[in-house]
Amino acid sequence: MKARAVARVLGKHVVMIVLMMFWLSVLVFCLSRMAPGDPLQSFYGDAVQSMSTGELEAARHRLGLDAPLWVQYEKWLSGVAQGDFGMSLKYKRPALEVAGPLIGNTLILGGAAYALVFALAIGMALICVRYEDSWIDRTLCAAGTVAFYTPAFWLGTMLVLVFSVNLHWLPGSGAYRPGMAGDVADRMRHLVLPLVVMVASHVWYYACMIRNRLLDEVRRDYVLLARSKGLGRRRVLMRHCLRNVLPGIVSLMAISVPHVLSGTYVAETVFNYPGIGLLSVSSAKYHDYNMLMLMVMLAGFLVIVSSILAQAVNEIIDSRMKGAERGGV
Template sequence: MDRIEILKNIAKKLVGFFIAMIILSIVLFYFARLAPGDPLQSFYGDAVESMTTEELNKARVRLGLDGPIYLQYIRWVSNALHGDFGISLKYKIPAMDVVSPLIGNTLILGGLAYILVFALATLLAIICAINEDTILDKIICKVGTFTYYLPAFWLGVILVLIFSINMHILPSSGAYDVGKESDLGNRISHLILPLIVMITSHLWYYAYMIRNKLLDETRKDYVLLAKVKGLGKIKIVCVHCLRNVAPTIVSIMAISIPHVLSGTYIAESVFNYPGIGLLSVESAKYHDYNLLMLVVLITGLMVILSSIIAQFINEIIDPRMKETGVSAWQK
């Protein structure tokens, strides 16, 4: 692929990215505005009931809630392009100022869970593929299936009851104790329970898919030839088979971003962990349109970008994808 084709490919992906973000913003903006409830109530509270019609109209103009929805959207986009995402109706400060301190918390929790899930899923898949149909493989499959179907909320409550309330070993909520923001050990202790819930909820789902891909790979002709040459099963699976299914694993990792991210939001809600997941729930509850728009757009940005990056990585791992245009997931 020459330089011109590479530039065209990048330009095509950028155009697709911006189109996807525009469509997402339009759909979200319209559905948020059509939802029942009055956002003025979130901003002014009970004072709304004593406002005159003129005061209500001025309040709507101030918050950008006046006029048809399409005009509100145009006005919002114009401001957003200049970095102004509006005022949070609940916190009464710029929406970006509310979100900025919390993005790091979500990225830490979600990023650690993401890395651990796929590292452990790949390890479990390799163990199962090497020990196919043995007692160890069957035990891992049974236990994995059981843990996967445990409700995340229920598991979180049980963990808090055991380790926080009864044993007083781990904290039950928050990202750190008051005044210990820079204490790494304190932050890690607050991450343990949410990470356990997220890993338990996602691990076997992806380990099972990778396991099946590896088992399919072990039945191909080149594996039989490697066995005839005297190569051990561990080397065949860990070196040859794993390398050939690597594009598939990357594709699985790419499409798993929304899944793991939703798990992060659930964990934040269960453990009252201050992140954009918990913030999204609050913004929807209080009809905080500007905050909800910003949080969902950030989420959409991460999902779409991760898919584009994964596609580039797949093309590097498997150059055939440049010619066929077929993803490894479809092979």
């Protein structure tokens, strides 16, 4: 019975993902075709300006751009079902072939930023609660607020100007030097500035929420009872309060994936970091329809899966909490 229930839940989530991805693809496909601009400019470049009307019509026919919208979508969808996302108009190569090597770069940057953001957020929240209303707490709150409201584009530009242009300490663009893709040290040097921007833009947002949850927890009756028995504030905070708010932190981490993903896209644009974020911007700019669809579907899949995961985590947490309450009664 348990295996059957798990299979039913998994099947429900798979169907939900498929339906949401389908409607996302329909929406983006229609909107991209309705946007102003000519995709032939992406494929032929400046040669489009010298083409006659007949040549333009022939070019649109060769690329399938003169067919009705529903016919274009049907052709695209049938190709996707076979693992073919079409040819990139800008790069004149299969879209998946162009995007494949860049997905790893984005996962490295996004994964490192995600881990750093929450590690520092939890650490900052614990320090603020441990030294509540002290100069340490006030300084962290002020610095975190300033960093959160500082525009990422401006901060990134300033970091490049100081550490790359003037001091020559760190590279200001790219994911690695030419031919050094396998050099871990070189990759880490290229990650420093983008990670600083991403962490600065996100860490206090989550640290503040975790801090508020911990402050609510340290004011509960069991904490006052533990303190009256002689337990230190630090011990109670680490062994009891943090453990009790940990399920909420896990849920927060699950729903934060779209937020961190958007920050990755911004960092890739600022630092010219070769990833799917930078590729998404260029595909939208040059009306590279097939590449844009691939980028949106990848991002949409990550967001939808993370949202479903967050819902599942919340359901597990709620069921355990209800079970604990019934057991206590």
